[in-house]
Amino acid sequence: xxxxxxxxxxxxxxxxxxxxxxxxxxxxxxxxxxxxxxxxxxxxxxxxxxxxxxxxxxxx
Numbered sequence: 001x002x003x004x005x006x007x008x009x010x011x012x013x014x015x016x017x018x019x020x021x022x023x024x025x026x027x028x029x030x031x032x033x034x035x036x037x038x039x040x041x042x043x044x045x046x047x048x049x050x051x052x053x054x055x056x057x058x059x060x
Contacts (some may be wrong), residue, residue, distance in 0.1 A: 016043070019039055020051065023048050030045055
């Protein structure tokens with residue numbers, strides 16, 4: 001019974017990583033990334049904010 005949950009988690013993690021990579025490329029809109037990674041737009045926006053905060057902390 002636990003196996004499907006782990007598969008779902010792995011799929012979600014892969015989609016999030018895809019979105020992160022696309023955001024770092026800075027070539028597509030958030031809407032396009034959400035569609036390509038099959039994620040909600042809100043999640044893509046959250047990831048973009050996280051990446052921006054990471055960049056800012058690295059610059060300091």
